[in-house]
Amino acid sequence: MEFKMKEEAGFYTDLPFGRLDVAGDEEYGFRPNQLLVASLAVCSGGVLRKIMKKMRMEFEDIGIKTSVERNPEIADRVEKVHIHFIIKGTDLNEAKLHKALELTRKNCSMVRSVEGSIEIEETFELI
Structure with a gap:
């Protein structure tokens, strides 16, 4: 670029x-921090979507909410990003979804790129 x-x-x-x-x-x-968080969230969401399809999990929608913790003493550095998935579907198996999130973390290039410098927390809720 x-x-x-x-x-x-x-x-x-x-x-x-x-x-x-x-x-x-x-x-x-x-803002640069918005693009950073968007990259983490959307990469994770895309990978999760692909994994859920491969696992034959039926879902209608995946929403993503994020929150960020920054350190004002170190150039307002991003310290932690919480990515919360809101998954809409029927008969979704929570254990299977936990496994899908583990695979998502392992396969999201953006999350892997910040590993060791920014803490990433992923959670989900089913609706």
Whole structure:
């Protein structure tokens, strides 16, 4: 990726899906920490979806909520990301879902990339 400086603030890049604006101020683009958390959540969600399909688990929807803990004493460093999956389906097996989450953690490239530097916690609820 190649980023170009914007006149007002931040940077941008043009990607096949469209333009991505990134800035420290939400008025001018996505904030870097938002992109980090989104990458972790959506990578995990995509992997979980694929694993659940392979395990023949029937589901209608997967929602994702995140929360972040930051350390203001160390450049507002992201210390922990909690990824909570809200899974809608019928006759879902919780034990099977725990196994699916273990496999998700092992196969999500974004989670594996921050391993050892950012704590990732995954939980789920069934609706």
